[in-house]
Amino acid sequence: MEKRIIFGRNPILEAIKSDTQVIEKIYHLDGLDKEGRRILQMIRDKEIYHEKLDKHEIFNKCQSKQHQGFVAETASIRNSSLNRIYENKKQGLRIIVVPQIQDPQNLGALIRHCEHFAIDLLVVGVKGSCDIQLGSVAKTSAGAIEHMPVLSSSRIEKVLDELREKDFFIYGLESKAKKSILEVKHDSKDNVCLVLGSEGFGLKEATLNHIDSIISIPREGRVNSLNISGATLTGVLWLKGWLKN
Known part of the structure; x- marks a missing residue:
């Protein structure tokens, strides 16, 4: 073990x-x-x-x-199964995908947000990311990692293809996207996935090729200061239908 x-x-x-x-x-x-x-x-x-x-x-x-x-x-934290989660629910699934996240505190906060709002699955890329087994990740998540289904994968693009085969519409969160997250609505029965870019670099071209539409979080202040944890919280609220224009 x-x-x-x-x-x-x-x-x-x-x-x-x-x-x-x-x-x-x-x-x-x-x-x-x-x-x-x-x-x-x-x-x-x-x-x-x-x-x-x-x-x-x-x-x-x-x-x-x-x-x-x-x-x-x-x-160790067990890797969740996409197929098992899909078979248990099939409709109205909400999934967050983070291809790369280096900071354990950000990963812990992200897990905490996802678990608090009952996101069905968090997918985290292995390459270039911190180890999800770190004690600092569990500490920052306030223990939420013990209950949050997490899939660690070295093949994010393959996971996105599998989601598409299961009738997911895949959005990418990208600061340069012209379409605001507030303009996009989805039905409660839709299967929706939101992909977040890596810290400081955004979404890679290889990942963008597997995304259906890119959207952005509108900014009213002067500084584009949201880190990946803050962006995730906004994205989670949007996935749950609680983000209003």
Whole structure:
């Protein structure tokens, strides 16, 4: 079993609550506060192996000061299946595709947005992206990664072709596109995919060749300052039909 290290209270709480996650060990500090003791009692109730460490040992386990007194060894995040998700629903699916994302904090925030608004699947490119198994990704996602279906793929264009075969209309979010995201409407029964460009570079030509239409987020301020996390949140609200002109 491949392992990963996660740290922080929310990530570990969500891993405990998850129906699919396997937790091998949890390490904790002594002298926990009331909330920490509550989490420790949950760990005991679930009969998860746990061990008390000092602050130096805890830090060495996760290499982060953001552990909040808890570090865990868990199984790796499982890759979701596009076919399984499609077979379970078939209509009204909403999918986000990010071919490349390098910053773990941005990836964690992106996962958090997608899970909060019940996006059906997040597809993340492997090449040029940070490792989705990083503890910092789980920490920034506040544990949402334990519940969000994620497909990591080294062949994004192939995934887009498979989506098209399943009657998805594929939009690309591109700052240079003339058509605003606010001008585009879709039915609740439509299968819709939104592809976001990589940080600082936008959508690559190879990806654009597999997209049906490109759209942009309108800007009213002077600076085009949305990072990929902010763009994703806007895109998610649009996919859910909650973004109004």
